[in-house]
Amino acid sequence: MLNKYPMWKYLLLLFIVFISLLYAAPNLYGEDPAVQISATRGAKVELSTLGDVQDILKQSNIIPKSAVLENDQLLIRLKSSEDQLLARETIIEKLEGDFVTALNLAPSTPAWLEAIGAGPLKLGLDLRGGVYFLMEVDMDEAVSKAQEQMVQDLRGDLRTEKIRFRGITKANSATGVLVTFTEQSILDSAIDYLKPNNPGYQFSESVDNGRYILSIEMTEQKLQASKEYALQQNLTILRNRVNELGVAEPLVQRQGTDRIVVQLPGIQDTARAKEILGATATLEFHAVDSETNINDALAGRLPSSSIVYKERDGRPVVVKKQIILTGNHIVDAQSGSDDMGRPQVSISLDSQGGSMMSRFTKNNIGKPMATLFIEYLPTGKKKPNGKAIIEKREEVANVATIQAQLGRSFRITGLDNAAEAHNLALLLRAGALIAPIQIVQERTIGPSLGQENIDNGIKAMVYGMLAVVLFMFVYYRKFGVIANTALLFNIVMIIGFMSMIPGATLTLPGIAGIVLTVGMAVDANVLIFERIREELAAGKSIQQAIHEGYSNAFSTIADANITTFITALILFAVGTGPIKGFAVTLAIGIATSMFTSIFGTRAIVNAVWGGRNDIKKLSI
Structure with a gap:
């Protein structure tokens, strides 16, 4: 029989509507x-x-x-x-x-709704208020760190293979390393060993005053990969730091090739957020060079493998350039006090870091080890290209004699106060930034402004709905009432589904997407109703006209909505921030509008007029 649904379709429709109402309900309770x-x-x-x-x-x-x-x-x-x-x-x-x-x-969601995982729709920064940071990653420093790592890796590889070299230094290009040898044959051996094991580098050789020089440069692909790695690692670390702050529904995402956007909805006190997000402190552990006289070192006479740093009281310390361990291997750090009440940080390492520390301390019992504290500080100055200049500060936090073989857990002291110990522990737990970052833009959005945006957005949606509802009722009469009912359920479904999706956030552009969906939702019904009118005018029976109207209009509706849905997916893939918010609500709105406009209205029409032969005229 035409225009009759089996019972399971009605039950499915009622179930979906019920679930949508259930998960949209928390939004009625507010905050x-x-x-x-x-x-x-x-x-x-x-x-x-x-x-x-x-x-x-x-x-x-x-x-x-x-x-x-x-x-x-x-x-x-x-x-x-x-x-x-x-x-x-x-x-x-x-x-x-x-x-x-x-x-x-x-x-203010009731406990019984929270028990089933229902919660209010998460509001973006422009609606809820909060703080916005635009942070810039210092890519020059990221490349410099990659260059330093090249020096460390190459020195270790050559020593492991017992290939003698006179020296290894950074190249002036800032993307390469120069290794000096005494003989051509040794240089050839080095190339034979290093080249297969170091893809992504270009090797070239030269001779200068009897010195055989091997130049190793990063390729453009390797350089870009290093920058991308620095950005992605900083993203991960900033997310960890935001979690340490305990902020609900934060947003941390990249913008372009060297910038990161951090949004903290609901937070009005920015001081601690800036302190933690902008901090770049980390640790390095070095062996102390006890064989070099400090006066000779200050006069510039020190081995190429050593460098001079200062302790916090200004005393110089000669340490080995080779890094025993970096903050990247730290998995946990807790601040506290030692037996004398002095601030300390208890550190736990991952398995690789524990092995490295254990191996070094086992072979160096009785020798001193320095803890190097590294911090990047803004100078307030800018480079010719407009990017901020950041100063790198390095100082020895403490020098301790290794009394026994250390494992995955140990303590560091020499910190100024408990506050510094706490913040250092927090930063070490969250991870050390691969490259320093600078806050280049900061905005605080008050909750009153957010409420004004919500009110204006709701007004736009209500006025748009009233205009559409009035038109559909006047022009399509009873069928218009059915379309308006489907439109109401469509909005409920959008809110319900967005409330269910983890991480989905409603922004002001998202409200614009809902408003756009309101118009698109009735567009499908307009096509269906006009097709029914055409079939009636062509002399078809009422039941046949309803059937043909829904069947023949479906392909046109599907084509229009699928192309718009693809556009929404592209916007979500390439867009950032507000564009993504608009794309999410648009995509969900398209899916729900097709469901309510085609399946929902058809179910109501079938329930009211389906299978009846006594109908003489349709109210359409």
């Missing part, structure tokens, strides 16, 4: 202004902290909606933004200990 308290500098948020905060709020006549301790963080929900700001100021002033107090927004 509470909240204050989030987390520990720092080795402190810990405990139940006693919760009691102290409650007493502080009570003394200030601030009545919170709730106060809970979860995941080592204290979340205080308040009734208004005014109470939120007052509570934060009061807590910062009166709460003793090392704590970070930040503004936040906490969803």
Whole structure:
């Protein structure tokens, strides 16, 4: 029989609508202004902290909606933004200990919805407010580090193979290394060994005053790969640092070839975020060169394998250039105090780092080892190309005599205070940046501006829907009511599905995508209804006209929506930030609009008019 659906199709439709309503429902409950308290500098948020905060709020006549301790963080929900700001100021002033107090927004979703994984739609920075950083990676320093690594690797390879060389230095090109030999035969042996094991490098040789020089340069492909590696590693490390900050729904993504965008929704206090994200501290461990006289070293007479650094009190220390271990092998770092109350950082290494440290300390018991602290600091100056100049500061944090063979865990001391120990531990846990970064742009978006964007976006969507609903009702009468019902469910499905997708965020361009979808959703129904009118005008029966209208219009609707869907996928693949937000809502809107416009309206039409022979006229 024409225009009749089996029962399972109606049940499937009802199930999808029910699931969409269920997961869209948390958006009706809104969010509470909240204050989030987390520990720092080795402190810990405990139940006693919760009691102290409650007493502080009570003394200030601030009545919170709730106060809970979860995941080592204290979340205080308040009734208004005014109470939120007052509570934060009061807590910062009166709460003793090392704590970070930040503004936040906490969803008011009922527990039974949270139990099934339902939550409100995540709002982007332009809607929720927060901070925006545009960070630039110093690619010159990334290439310089790759060049330094070349020197270390080549020196180790040649020594392992017992190929004698006079010296190995950086080339002036900043992308290569020069290795000097005493004989042509030794140079040839070096090329025979190094060339097959080092793809991505160009080898050339020359002779200068009896010296046989091997020049090893990075190819353009290797150079670009080094820059890409630096950017990708920095992305990963920044994400780890954002996780350390405890920010909900952050966005960390690349922009172009050397920039990274960091968005922290809901955060208004930028000081700690800047301190942690922009910091570039790391550690290196070197053997101390005890054989070189310090006065000779200061006069410039020191081996090519050694270099002079200064301790924090200004005393010079001669250390070996060869790096025993870098911060890349650190898997955990915790700040604390030693038996004398001095700040320290307890470090745990990965298996490779543990093996390297164990091997070195086993062969050097009784000898000193230096911990080199490396930090990149902004100078406020710029290069001719407009990029910021960053100063590299290197100093010896401590020199310790190796008393026994070390393994995967050990401690470093010599830090100025507990705050420095805590921040260093945090940075080491998150990872050392491959290349220094500079914050080149910073914006703070207040929650009031975000609310204004939400209000304007909702107004645009409501006004657009009213215009469409009115037109469809007047022009298509009862069929217009069906189209309007499908349109309403379409918006519910978009919100429900976006709430279910992990990481999906609604931005202002995303609202524009929903508004666009509103028009596109009824476009499919217009095609179907006009086709039904044409079939009726051609003398077809009502049941045949409905069947032909839906069947013949489907190919046209599919073609139009598929091409738009492909466009949305391309926008998502190549776009950044707001463009991705628009593409996501557009793609989801296209899929849901096809479902509601074709399957949804057809189900209603079949339920009302399907299979009936007593109908004389359609209200269309």
